[in-house]
Amino acid sequence: MQAVLNGVVVAEAPQSDLLKIEGTWYFPPTSVNADLLVKSPTRYTCSWKGECQYFSVLDGETLLQDRAFSYPAPPAASFARVGQDYSNYIAFWKEVRVSE
Template sequence: MKAVLGDTVIAEAPKEDLIQIEGNWYFPPASVNAELLEKSPTPYTCPWKGECQYFSVKDGEQLLQDRAWSYPTPYESGIARVGKDFSDYVAFWKEVRVTD
């Protein structure tokens, strides 16, 4: 599967390597082009997943604020709920299309 913004592939991995949580596809960290992400200071803590790290996504010269996120150290109870360790996996907001 691919995460695509415009014509740029931000992440790509086989579907079996992704994790789906609450309707969002989370890509393994090694499958994401980190050069296209910039850490954001936006704070958020999910009540069951844990502390979130937001990223802004580079789209050419434009920076799309908080369009990607991950959970660097999810709660153990969150990992148990998902059934797999999703530490540092990255999900994307709607402007980034996830396709087969």
């Protein structure tokens, strides 16, 4: 599967390596082009996944605010709900399209 922004592959991995959490695909951190992500100061805490880290995604010269997110240190109790440790897996939204 790929996460693509305007023809540029931001992340790519076999579907079997991804996790689907609440209908959203999460890519393993090693499958993401980290050069296209910039940590965002945006804060959010999920009641069961914990503190979220947002990333802005580079689209050429433009930085698209908060188009990716991750949970760097989710509570261990949440792993049973997801089925495995999903620390640092990265999900995308808005203009970043995920497809096979």
